[in-house]
Amino acid sequence: xxxxxxxxxxxxxxxxxxxxxxxxxxxxxxxxxxxxxxxxxxxxxxxxxxxxxxxxxxxxxxxxxxxxxxxxxxxxxxxxxxxxxxxxxxxxxxxxxxxxxxxxxxxxxxxxxxxxxxxxxxxxxxxxxxxxxxxxxxxxxxxxxxxxxxxxxxxxxxxxxxxxxxxxxxxxxxxxxxxxxxxxxxxxxxxxxxxxxxxxxxxxxxxxxxxxxxxxxxxxxxxxxxxxxxxxxxxxxxxxxxxxxxxxxxxxxxxxxxxxxxxxxxxxxxxxxxxxxxxxxxxxxxxxxxxxxxxxxxxxxxxxxxxxxxxxxxxxxxxxxxxxxx
Amino acid sequence: xxxxxxxxxxxxxxxxxxxxxxxxxxxxxxxxxxxxxxxxxxxxxxxxxxxxxxxxxxxxxxxxxxxxxxxxxxxxxxxxxxxxxxxxxxxxxxxxxxxxxxxxxxxxxxxxx
Numbered sequence: 001x002x003x004x005x006x007x008x009x010x011x012x013x014x015x016x017x018x019x020x021x022x023x024x025x026x027x028x029x030x031x032x033x034x035x036x037x038x039x040x041x042x043x044x045x046x047x048x049x050x051x052x053x054x055x056x057x058x059x060x061x062x063x064x065x066x067x068x069x070x071x072x073x074x075x076x077x078x079x080x081x082x083x084x085x086x087x088x089x090x091x092x093x094x095x096x097x098x099x100x101x102x103x104x105x106x107x108x109x110x111x112x113x114x115x116x117x118x119x120x121x122x123x124x125x126x127x128x129x130x131x132x133x134x135x136x137x138x139x140x141x142x143x144x145x146x147x148x149x150x151x152x153x154x155x156x157x158x159x160x161x162x163x164x165x166x167x168x169x170x171x172x173x174x175x176x177x178x179x180x181x182x183x184x185x186x187x188x189x190x191x192x193x194x195x196x197x198x199x200x201x202x203x204x205x206x207x208x209x210x211x212x213x214x215x216x217x218x219x220x221x222x223x224x225x226x227x228x229x230x231x232x233x234x235x236x237x238x239x240x241x242x243x244x245x246x247x248x249x250x251x252x253x254x255x256x257x258x259x260x261x262x263x264x265x266x267x268x269x270x271x272x273x274x275x276x277x278x279x280x281x282x283x284x285x286x287x288x289x290x291x292x293x294x295x296x297x298x299x300x301x302x303x304x305x306x307x308x309x310x311x312x313x314x315x316x317x318x319x320x321x322x323x324x325x326x
Numbered sequence: 327x328x329x330x331x332x333x334x335x336x337x338x339x340x341x342x343x344x345x346x347x348x349x350x351x352x353x354x355x356x357x358x359x360x361x362x363x364x365x366x367x368x369x370x371x372x373x374x375x376x377x378x379x380x381x382x383x384x385x386x387x388x389x390x391x392x393x394x395x396x397x398x399x400x401x402x403x404x405x406x407x408x409x410x411x412x413x414x415x416x417x418x419x420x421x422x423x424x425x426x427x428x429x430x431x432x433x434x435x436x437x438x439x
Contacts, residue, residue: 023403024399025399030403036407037410037411041411041414041415051422052422052423055426056429056433059434079357080356084349084350088346091342091349094389095338095339095393099338222365306393314386314394317382317385318382320382321352321382324356325375326371
């Protein structure tokens with residue numbers, strides 16, 4: 001009978017589960033594990049949906065190496081290096097976290113403090129890098145053109161993608177300017193008007209025989225995007241209706257709309273986890289400094305928050321593989 | 327918590343070394359993309375992708391077993407977490423990837439490039 005009813009207590013054990021330790025795991029740690037399990041299922045749901053979509057558009061999915069090519073402060077194309085750096089930062093902050101847990105087992109307060117501090121710094125570097133990555137992704141580099149039948153056309157020269165600014169010449173000739181709060185009717189701003197007009201892009205393309213148009217479609221043998229002949233490129237360009245620079249939730253210069261949507265959603269959800277991890281780490285960090293766990297006699301809270309932090313790293317390992325490598 | 331109070335520092339750094347080496351190998355392969363691995367196909371995708379996936383699972387194993395200290399938990403607690411996760415994820419991924427393939431087979435012929 002006793003097992004099935006709530007036992008009145010002095011409420012000190014409400015959150016700790018008292019002395020009950022199924023499988024020798026404390027209540028808090030066990031619940032952290034079950035939370036991690038459910039969160040892992042959430043992430044796997046997202047990644048599996050990403051997988052489904054990718055298989056659905058297997059012949060036109062953007063190639064990661066051509067999208068994520070930037071390193072802060074340096075010009076040029078360096079696929080992958082920056083995400084590899086981010087991966088290292090996160091793995092390393094996992095190491096300092098596990099070192100903090102280890103020092104906690106030995107009740108070494110100052111060591112725990114410093115390792116927690118290093119973990120927080122690692123987390124901040126990672127989130128900052130991700131913000132930079134988003135910024136680069138949203139602003140775009142090359143620019144592209146969207147046709148009336150929903151296809152995206154990019155421009156290449158000597159087999160490498162080039163930006164609109166690399167080949168479009170002259171001034172836009174339709175007199176449109178961006179409608180801002182300052183110059184507009186009423187106090188509203190309008191959609192940003194590109195530096196170029198479609199007519200300008202078409203004439204620049206026609207005038208320069210070294211420029212080719214690249215399709216979204218992948219040659220599945222070569223695993224490269226198909227580049228149109230000059231004539232076919234001109235015919236496709238005739239259908240152009242919109243200049244696309246950068247990325248938003250409706251259109252992006254990299255290819256399928258849903259590619260950018262998944263990028264924002266999955267890396268954003270992961271980034272949000274990292275952010276909450278940092279907040280938790282900071283709380284625990286101050287508790288360590290205040291000596292809360294020294295008084296309590298054990299550093300299990302560090303271990304619990306550590307589990308969450310490692311989980312965030314674990315998820316990133318998969319995101320890294322499926323967004324940037326595969 | 328294994329309730330052993332000896333230090334695992336040496337082992338932690340070894341696991342870090344291992345994870346770093348695997349990441350470097352992944353990145354190197356991702357940049358070089360050897361034709362032999364990249365442009366061939368094996369069980370539905372390229373051998374390169376299979377290498378990436380296997381190395382990822384390898385890393386995940388070490389993070390969970392060593393950093394999250396699953397090796398120190400009681401056997402059936404470990405199984406309650408790991409088996410549940412692995413079973414449900416495999417189930418979902420299998421169904422969704424098959425479905426994605428079907429969508430491609432059905433819809434791709436309707437797209438005019």
